[in-house]
Each structure stands twice: as structure tokens, then as C-alpha cells.
Amino acid sequence: xxxxxxxxxxxxxxxxxxxxxxxxxxxxxxxxxxxxxxxxxxxxxxxxxxxxxxxxxxxxxxxxxxxxxxxxxxxxxxxxxxxxxxxxxxxxxxxxxxxxxxxxxxxxxxxxxxxxxxxxxxxxxxxxxxxxxxxxxxxxxxxxxxxxxxxxxxxxxxxxxxxxxxxxxxxxxxxxxxxxxxxxxxxxxxxxxxxxxxxxxxxxxxxxxxxxxxxxxxxxxxxxxxxxxxxxxxxxxxxxxxxxxxxxxxxxxxxxxxxxxxxxxxxxxxxxxxxxxxxxxxxxxxxxxxxxxxxxxxxxxxxxxxxxxxxxxxxxxxxxxxxxxxxxxxxxxxxxxxxxxxxxxxxxxxxxxxxxxxxxxxxxxxxxxxxxxxxxxxxxxxxxxxxxxxxxxxxxxxxxxxxxxxxxxxxxxxxxxxxxxxxxxxxxxxxxxxxxxxxxxxxxxxxxxxxxxxxxxxxxxxxxxxxxxxxxxxxxxxxxxxxxxxxxxxxxxxxxxxxxxxxxxxxxxxxxxxxxxxxxxxxxxxxxxxxxxxxxxxxxxxxxxxxxxxxxxxxxxxxxxxxxxxxxxxxxxxxxxxxxxxxxxxxxxxxxxxxxxxxxxxxxxxxxxxxxxxxxxxxxxxxxxxxxxxxxxxxxxxxxxxxxxxxxxxxxxxxxxxxxxxxxxxxxxxxxxxxxxxxxxxxxxxxxxxxxxxxxxxxxxxxxxxxxxxxxxxxxxxxxxxxxxxxxxxxxxxxxxxxxxxxxxxxxxxxxxxxxxxx
Amino acid sequence: xxxxxxxxxxxxxxxxxxxxxxxxxxxxxxxxxxxxxxxxxxxxxxxxxxxxxxxxxxxxxxxxxxxxxxxxxxxxxxxxxxxxxxxxxxxxxxxxxxxxxxxxxxxxxxxxxxxxxxxxxxxx
Numbered sequence: 001x002x003x004x005x006x007x008x009x010x011x012x013x014x015x016x017x018x019x020x021x022x023x024x025x026x027x028x029x030x031x032x033x034x035x036x037x038x039x040x041x042x043x044x045x046x047x048x049x050x051x052x053x054x055x056x057x058x059x060x061x062x063x064x065x066x067x068x069x070x071x072x073x074x075x076x077x078x079x080x081x082x083x084x085x086x087x088x089x090x091x092x093x094x095x096x097x098x099x100x101x102x103x104x105x106x107x108x109x110x111x112x113x114x115x116x117x118x119x120x121x122x123x124x125x126x127x128x129x130x131x132x133x134x135x136x137x138x139x140x141x142x143x144x145x146x147x148x149x150x151x152x153x154x155x156x157x158x159x160x161x162x163x164x165x166x167x168x169x170x171x172x173x174x175x176x177x178x179x180x181x182x183x184x185x186x187x188x189x190x191x192x193x194x195x196x197x198x199x200x201x202x203x204x205x206x207x208x209x210x211x212x213x214x215x216x217x218x219x220x221x222x223x224x225x226x227x228x229x230x231x232x233x234x235x236x237x238x239x240x241x242x243x244x245x246x247x248x249x250x251x252x253x254x255x256x257x258x259x260x261x262x263x264x265x266x267x268x269x270x271x272x273x274x275x276x277x278x279x280x281x282x283x284x285x286x287x288x289x290x291x292x293x294x295x296x297x298x299x300x301x302x303x304x305x306x307x308x309x310x311x312x313x314x315x316x317x318x319x320x321x322x323x324x325x326x327x328x329x330x331x332x333x334x335x336x337x338x339x340x341x342x343x344x345x346x347x348x349x350x351x352x353x354x355x356x357x358x359x360x361x362x363x364x365x366x367x368x369x370x371x372x373x374x375x376x377x378x379x380x381x382x383x384x385x386x387x388x389x390x391x392x393x394x395x396x397x398x399x400x401x402x403x404x405x406x407x408x409x410x411x412x413x414x415x416x417x418x419x420x421x422x423x424x425x426x427x428x429x430x431x432x433x434x435x436x437x438x439x440x441x442x443x444x445x446x447x448x449x450x451x452x453x454x455x456x457x458x459x460x461x462x463x464x465x466x467x468x469x470x471x472x473x474x475x476x477x478x479x480x481x482x483x484x485x486x487x488x489x490x491x492x493x494x495x496x497x498x499x500x501x502x503x504x505x506x507x508x509x510x511x512x513x514x515x516x517x518x519x520x521x522x523x524x525x526x527x528x529x530x531x532x533x534x535x536x537x538x539x540x541x542x543x544x545x546x547x548x549x550x551x552x553x554x555x556x557x558x559x560x561x562x563x564x565x566x567x568x569x570x571x572x573x574x575x576x577x578x579x580x581x582x583x584x585x586x587x588x589x590x591x592x593x594x595x596x597x598x599x600x601x602x603x604x605x606x607x608x609x610x611x612x613x614x615x616x617x618x619x620x621x622x623x624x625x626x627x628x629x630x631x632x633x634x635x636x637x638x639x640x641x642x643x644x645x646x647x648x649x650x651x652x653x654x655x656x657x658x659x660x661x662x663x664x665x666x667x668x669x670x671x672x673x674x675x676x677x678x679x680x681x682x683x684x685x686x687x688x689x690x691x692x693x694x695x696x697x698x699x700x701x702x703x704x705x706x707x708x709x710x711x712x713x714x715x716x717x718x719x720x721x722x723x724x725x726x727x728x729x730x731x732x733x734x735x736x737x738x739x740x741x742x743x744x745x746x747x748x749x750x751x752x753x754x755x756x757x758x759x
Numbered sequence: 760x761x762x763x764x765x766x767x768x769x770x771x772x773x774x775x776x777x778x779x780x781x782x783x784x785x786x787x788x789x790x791x792x793x794x795x796x797x798x799x800x801x802x803x804x805x806x807x808x809x810x811x812x813x814x815x816x817x818x819x820x821x822x823x824x825x826x827x828x829x830x831x832x833x834x835x836x837x838x839x840x841x842x843x844x845x846x847x848x849x850x851x852x853x854x855x856x857x858x859x860x861x862x863x864x865x866x867x868x869x870x871x872x873x874x875x876x877x878x879x880x881x882x883x
Contacts, residue, residue: 513848517870518770525777556777563770610818614853619821675821 049112050203057125057204060109060177061090068183070104075135077176081108089179090127090200102154104147107179107199115172123209124165125202131156131182132199134165137175141167147182154182164209177201223409224268230417231262234424241431248431253301258420260294265416285329292325298420299345305427306356306363317344362430370426374418381414496724497640509611512574515567522560522567529557574600589632594689595624597635598642598680605646609654618653623681631689631756637732641740642680644725645693645752649678651716652697652750659698689756696749705744760880761789765799765815765827766846778873788880796822800830803841812880814867817847817854825857832862844879846871 033051050058065084073079089107124134124142131145131154142165146155169175181198235258242251267287296318303310324341327333353371356364385407533554536547543549602620609616653676660674676696683690700708700715707713709730714723733740738756764775772792782788793799796819813831817824828843842864847854850868858866865879 513869514768517848518768518774520870521774521778525774529777556780559773560777563773567770606820607818611849614849614851614857617821617823617826 049114050117051114052116053122053203053205055205055208057123057202059090059200059202060111061200062088063109064089065108066105068103068105070106070180074106074108075138075140075178075180077137077174079108084108090197092197102149102151103183104149105181105183107181109177111175111177113169113172113175118169118172120168121206122167122169123204123206124167125204125209126163126165127200128157128163128198130184130198133180135176135178135180136167137171138178141165145182147180156182156184164213166206167203219409220268223413224265227265227413227417228262228268230413230421231258231265234258234420235262237424237428241428245431250301250304251427253297253304254424254427257294257298257301258424260290260297261417261420264290264294288325288329292322295321295342295345299348302349302352302423305423306352306367307361308352308356313348317348320344366426366430367423369429370419370422373425374422377414377418377422381410492724493728496728512571515571515574518567519564519571522564526557526560526564529553529560533557587634587637589634591630592633592635592638593628593630594633594638594691595622595628595682597639598622598624598682598691601639601643602646602678602680605643605650609647609650613654616650616654618650618657618676618678620650620678620680623679625682625684628682628684628689629758631758633736633756634732638736641729641732641754642691642693644729645754646678646680648725649693649695649697649750649752652699653678653695654697656696656698656747684758687758689754689758691754691756692751694749694751699746699748699750700742700744701746705742708742709740760787760811761791762811762880763791763793763799763802763813763841765793765796765813765819765824767794767816767819769794771816774871782877795819796824796827796830799827803831811841813841813843814846815843816869817845817858818849825854825861828858828861828863 029051033054064087065081066087066089067074067081067084074081126134126144128144131147133143133147134141144163144165145157146153148154179199183198235255238251238255238258241248242255245251264287267283299314299318299321300310303314321341321344324333324337324344328335328338328341353364353367357368357371358364533550536549537543599622602622606618606620657674657676679692679694681692681694683692704715709726711727712723713727714721730740733754733756736756738754740755741753742750743753744750764771772790775790775792776783779788779790783790791802793802796815799813799815800822815824815827822830824845824847828845831843832840840862843862844865844867845854845858845863846867846869848869855866867876
């Protein structure tokens with residue numbers, strides 16, 4: 001307050017000095033007055049001589065006499081107060097004598113009024129804490145509050161603004177101002193503010209006073225309003241951002257901080273308007289709390305915005321700030337510690353901003369922009385000021401008014417709201433930029449996608465047409481392949497037949513060879529026997545005496561011829577069988593003796609294999625059911641099945657034999673003599689013909705057993721088997737309404753079981 | 760001379776008995792027949808010294824003629840081992856070589872030319 005007073009008065013005197021329109025006399029007077037003012041303020045006068053009242057009035061606070069007693073004649077002009085203590089009435093209570101209890105005291109001051117001031121309306125501009133009665137020259141001028149020692153009756157006033165009380169000096173010369181004052185103990189008042197003082201009186205001219213007050217208060221209200229408005233506007237903006245940009249968490253915090261600051265601004269100088277001491281205190285409490293919370297929330301939000309981790313430093317500063325504020329509020333420490341508290345915050349802000357600008361994080365860039373904005377605002381404001389005063393230097397009488405009412409408030413607003421406004425502005429700008437960028441890129445992407453999808457559509461449709469053509473083509477190709485495959489399959493089946501036929505040929509040749517040998521031999525034998533029979537006879541067929549016809553020989557000849565017939569038939573049937581085998585199957589079923597069929601094919605197979613492989617040897621047995629009924633089968637097909645199974649059996653035992661020979665003994669039983677054996681058996685079980693072809697060959701593992709009936713599956717080396725034998729056999733047996741199964745143990749043997757219904 | 764004929768075809772017996780009837784009557788030859796390699800070995804084991812000549816078919820089920828040959832030539836304890844002649848329908852080099860390898864004394868093809876056979880035996 002003191003500083004501002006000095007500034008005011010300096011500026012005031014400057015402008016007074018530049019008032020070129022004043023007369024030299026007036027100038028001189030003013031100069032003298034200035035000197036007086038200066039001297040007075042230094043406390044050099046007790047009696048203040050007033051020639052004129054300057055625009056801002058004269059403060060009469062120095063050199064008052066005080067007495068903490070109440071006597072009726074203390075108001076008298078003539079009372080001798082030289083023995084009283086001298087004091088300044090606008091000293092804070094804490095500097096005055098400590099007040100122990102409520103009591104009434106008196107202040108007295110003599111001033112000297114020039115005749116030019118007589119009978120003109122003036123104003124005592126009073127700021128008071130307490131209750132007072134103001135006497136001028138012994139007459140009661142005004143009563144402020146109510147003085148009473150009874151607390152119920154007393155009415156104390158507290159005003160931080162100056163209240164006007166009219167005064168008219170009706171005589172010139174010495175005036176005595178006496179103030180009866182109700183002193184209340186400091187504890188009651190000083191608890192919250194240090195700078196409470198009893199009373200302060202300023203004499204001002206009436207005209208312009210109201211205006212001035214109004215202007216001042218209007219300006220104050222306006223600036224509070226502007227601050228509040230700006231804060232609420234920022235609160236709203238950040239709330240809006242919070243809704244829209246959910247990801248940016250700091251907006252909520254900032255919004256809350258702005259609301260709190262706004263509320264704080266709303267109070268403005270309201271505390272100074274009310275005269276209810278308690279309400280003023282309450283408002284002061286609320287304002288203090290709000291501003292502390294607001295600052296902490298703002299602090300937090302800046303941390304969030306800069307994405308700086310809230311480490312210990314953060315919490316220390318928050319705690320110290322709160323603590324300092326509390327201590328100052330309860331007057332445990334002097335009030336300048338508030339500046340310390342705010343400095344902590346500001347230093348931390350500076351540190352954070354510097355760090356984030358250095359790191360060049362996006363939020364750091366926003367901060368940098370905010371700082372730039374704030375500095376530009378300040379700079380432009382200063383430039384404006386400089387230009388304004390350069391242009392208007394000395395031309396306006398309202399300059400200090402303008403200072404008071406416009407410049408100063410704007411300064412306050414700038415420093416109070418400016419930083420936050422800059423930050424909010426920078427954040428808004430960056431968010432808006434982001435928003436625009438996102439939108440632009442989105443619409444761009446959308447365009448691209450649309451274009452792409454058009455292209456894609458086209459490509460798709462051409463692809464479709466192409467694919468359709470391809471599909472038709474491939475289908476045709478596949479159909480062709482299928483036809484080819486069918487033909488090939490038929491050819492393969494035919495060649496399988498031929499192959500098995502080929503295998504047979506050697507066997508058949510052998511089979512025919514034997515009977516034919518007998519036919520030849522017995523024929524020859526028979527010729528010899530007949531020769532022998534003829535030898536004792538005469539050329540014309542007579543039997544000489546003593547000679548006999550050897551009946552034994554005749555029997556032998558008969559026997560021989562029978563044998564010839566038998567073997568001839570045998571050869572014939574073999575040939576017939578071979579012919580049948582080579583013919584394509586008629587598919588006609590005939591009653592067949594399975595035992596005979598099996599026997600024939602067993603021998604055929606054996607001899608065929610022997611013909612192919614000289615080292616091959618195996619034992620074979622038949623276990624045929626006697627009187628097995630004949631069964632309707634397609635003889636040729638069924639015969640092929642038996643032949644195939646028997647071939648496989650001989651192959652298996654042959655392989656096992658080879659392993660034994662080579663020394664790859666799979667089964668310990670082979671260490672003894674391994675006798676390869678194939679057994680073909682027939683049985684009639686439950687009206688089912690059961691044919692078993694059993695061998696003690698190499699056997700099959702499970703994996704092979706599972707695939708054995710699959711076409712083209714063979715365990716023989718390449719070129720040795722078509723792999724079609726068993727699959728054809730399977731089909732043939734199924735066609736006859738029967739089943740074919742296999743049992744096998746690796747390295748022990750295999751048994752194929754065919755079951756046919758006998759009905 | 761005792762001759763052991765080994766062949767799975769039973770009619771061989773009739774043939775041989777007829778062909779050698781004179782010799783049999785004149786007690787020049789005594790014929791014994793076995794219808795498998797195993798049977799032949801059994802006989803030989805029972806009548807060790809007696810068979811002088813063995814005529815064996817090669818292609819027989821069970822023990823082949825060549826097996827039999829090997830057994831006779833290798834296992835026969837009392838030297839000299841009997842003379843073994845192989846008779847077979849398969850007159851190819853492989854069989855011939857193998858028989859020779861195993862110590863066959865002679866090799867004949869079916870159908871048997873009994874004139875040649877008798878000459879071989881008379882010479883023996």
C-alpha cells in the first residue's frame with residue numbers, strides 16, 4: 001500500500017508539474033504545497049497548513065495526539081493535549097500500544113485552513129476499523145458505528161474502502177479535529193490481517209470525488225468481472241476439450257482450476273463493500289481456501305499436461321505451499337511468506353517449462369508457444385503504453401485517471417489471468433490444429449479409399465470374369481483327365497490280369513509238362529509191354545505150346561492207358577483253366593467246387609513261383625472240408641482272388657526265408673529251422689463258407705494292414721507288383737456278397753479269411 | 760543195386776517199376792520210393808549203408824531236391840556218400856550249376872530217357 005501511495009503521489013506531482021495551463025502564481029503555490037506535502041509526509045509538521053485541496057486530497061494521518069481515556073472535554077478545541085502521546089493514526093494496531101481490553105480513547109489533531117477553503121464542501125474520506133465519533137472544533141460531525149463499552153450495544157465498522165463524510169469549514173485558521181474511538185482488543189482483529197489500523201482520514205474535494213470512487217470501483221468491478229469472465233470462459237473451453245478429446249486428461253484438471261480461479265475473481269473486492277465484520281472474515285476465509293486449492297489444481301494440471309511424473313518434488317511443493325498459506329492465514333508467520341509460497345510454484349513452473357521446451361515434447365512446444373503468447377501480450381501492451389504516452393504526453397488531464405482506471409487494472413488482469421490465458425490459448429491452438437489435421441487426413445484417406453474401392457471393384461469384376469473362364473476351362477480339362485483316368489484304370493486292370501496270367505504261364509507250362517511226360521512215358525512203356533507180350537507169340541498170332549500170355553503185362557498196359565487218360569485230362573483241364581482265365585469275365589455265376597478250385601490254383605501258384613525263382617521253395621498244405629457244397633460264384637473272378645491271396649502268401653514266406661538266409665533273423669523261432677508253409681483251408685461254419693489262406697511269412701505291421709486293400713498300395717519293390725491284386729479281390733468278394741479280412745502278426749504270419757454266404 | 764527214387768508225383772513209381780521190370784525180376788535192381796525230401800532223408804537215416812544210388816526230382820514242395828542233395832552230401836557221415844542224380848523238368852544252367860555245386864553226380868531232364876538212364880547205371 002505504501003509503495004502504491006508513493007507512486008500515485010509521484011505521478012500526481014509530475015502531472016501537476018506538466019499542467020502548462022496553470023498561472024505562474026498557481027504553479028508557485030503548488031510547488032510550495034508539494035514541498036509541504038513532502039515535509040508533512042516526513043513527519044515534520046504537527047499542524048498541517050492547507051491552502052488548497054489537490055485532486056487526490058490530503059491525507060491527515062501523521063502527528064495525531066492519542067489518549068486512552070474518555071473525558072467529555074476531550075473534544076474541546078481549547079483542550080491542551082500537549083502532554084498526550086503523538087502517533088500516526090494509520091499505523092497498524094500491532095504497532096500501536098497493545099490493547100488489553102475494550103476501552104474508549106481519543107485522537108486529536110489541529111490543522112490550519114486557508115480562507116480560500118472556507119464554506120466550500122469537502123469530504124472526509126475515512127477508512128476505519130472500530131467505532132468513532134468525529135468532532136470538528138468541539139462539535140460532533142459524524143458518528144461511525146456506535147461507541148459503547150457494552151459489547152451488545154457497540155457497533156464496530158470495518159471498511160477497506162474510504163467512506164465519504166461531508167465537512168464544511170466555516171472559519172479559516174486553526175481547526176481542531178477530535179475523534180472519540182472505541183478500541184477493541186487486537187486479538188479480535190489482528191488475527192487475520194496485520195494491516196488493520198484504527199482510522200485514516202483524507203480530505204478531498206467534493207466534485208469529482210463520487211466520480212473517482214465510482215470509476216475506481218467500476219474499474220475494480222470491471223476487472224474482477226473480466227478476470228472472472230475470462231476464467232469461466234477458459235473453464236468452459238477446457239471442459240469442452242475434455243468432452244471432445246477424452247485422451248487429453250489434463251483438460252479436466254485445468255477446467256476445474258479455471259472455475260476456482262473464476263469464483264475467486266468473482267469475489268473481487270466484495271469484501272470491501274460489506275460492513276459486516278464477520279461476513280468479511282468469512283469471505284476472506286473462503287477466498288483464501290479457494291485460491292490455495294485453485295493453485296494446487298493448476299499446478300497438478302500443468303504437471304499432467306507436460307506429462308511430467310509427479311515425483312517427490314511435486315508433493316513437497318504442494319505441501320509447502322499449503323502449509324505456508326495456512327501459517328500466513330493464522331498469522332503464525334509474516335505475510336510476505338505468501339510471496340515465498342508463490343515463488344515456489346512459479347520456480348517449479350519455470351523449471352518444468354524449461355525442461356519440456358528442451359525435450360521438445362509436443363506439450364513442451366505448446367508451452368513454448370504459451371510463453372511466446374504471454375510475452376507478446378506483455379510486450380505489445382508495453383508498446384501500446386509507450387506509444388500512448390508519447391502521443392498524449394501532457395495533453396490530457398485525465399492521464400492519471402487513465403492510469404488508475406485502465407492501465408493498472410489491465411496490468412493486474414494480465415498478470416493474474418495472463419499466464420493461464422496464454423496456456424489455455426496455446427493448448428486450444430494446438431488442439432485445434434490437431435483437430436484440423438485429423439479432419440484433413442481423414443477426408444484425404446476417405447478420398448483415397450473411395451478411389452481405391454472403385455479401382456478394386458473394377459479389378460474384382462474383371463477377375464471374376466477371368467476366373468469364371470478359368471473354372472470352365474479347368475472343369476473341362478478335369479473331365480477329360482477323369483475320362484483318361486478311367487480308361488487307364490481299365491487298362492491297368494487288364495494288365496493286372498495279364499500280369500497274373502503271365503505268372504501263371506510258367507506255372508501252367510510246368511503243370512502241363514508233367515502230365516504230358518506221363519502220357520509220353522506210359523505210351524512208350526505200353527508199346528514196350530505190348531512188344532514183350534507179342535514176343536512169345538507166332539507171327540500170325542498163335543500161342544506156341546508151353547507159352548502163356550503174361551496177364552500181368554496186360555494189366556500193366558491197362559493201367560498205363562488209364563494213367564495216360566488221366567494225365568491227358570489233367571493237361572486238358574489246365575489248358576481250359578488257363579483259357580478261362582485269360583478271357584474277360586462274363587460275370588456269370590456257376591456252381592463251383594471251391595475245394596477243387598483252391599487246390600488247382602494252389603498248385604498253379606506254387607509252380608508259377610518256382611518257375612520264376614529257382615531258389616524259391618515252400619511247403620503247402622490243404623485242409624479242405626469234406627463234402628463242401630458247391631457255391632455259385634463267377635469262377636474266373638473267384639479263382640483270381642484265390643490265386644492272388646495264395647501268391648501273396650508264397651511271397652511272404654519266401655521273403656521270410658530270404659531274411660533267414662541273409663541272417664536278418666526277425667524272430668527267434670527262425671534260429672531253428674524255419675519251414676515256410678502256406679495252408680489253404682475251407683470250412684462250413686453257420687452256413688457260411690469260410691476260406692482261410694494262412695502263411696507263416698513276414699506278417700504285416702498295423703500301418704500296412706490298414707492300407708492293404710487300397711488300390712495301388714504294395715509293399716513290393718518298384719516294378720514287382722501293381723498293387724491292384726487285393727483291391728480287385730476285395731471288390732470281387734464284395735460283389736459276391738461276402739467279406740474278406742486279414743489277421744496278421746509281424747514276423748509270425750498272416751491269415752486272409754474269406755466268408756461267403758452258402759444259401 | 761538199390762535205387763532210391765525221390766519225386767512228389769506218385770505215378771513216377773508206376774513208371775519206374777514198369778521201366779525197370781526186367782531188372783527188378785532179375786534182381787539186378789531194387790527200387791525204393793520216397794515222395795518228399797524229408798521222407799528220403801528218413802529212409803536214409805534208417806537204412807544207412809544201403810542206398811547206393813539216389814535219383815531225385817528238384818521241384819518238390821517242402822524240401823527241394825537240391826536241399827536234399829546238400830543234406831546227403833554234407834551230412835552223410837560214412838563215406839563214400841551215395842551217388843545222387845538230379846532229375847528235373849527245368850533244364851536250365853542255373854539249376855545245373857547249383858546241382859553241380861552241391862555235389863550232384865549227374866543231371867537228367869524230364870521226360871526221363873530211360874535208355875540213357877540205364878546206360879548210366881550200367882556204367883556205374
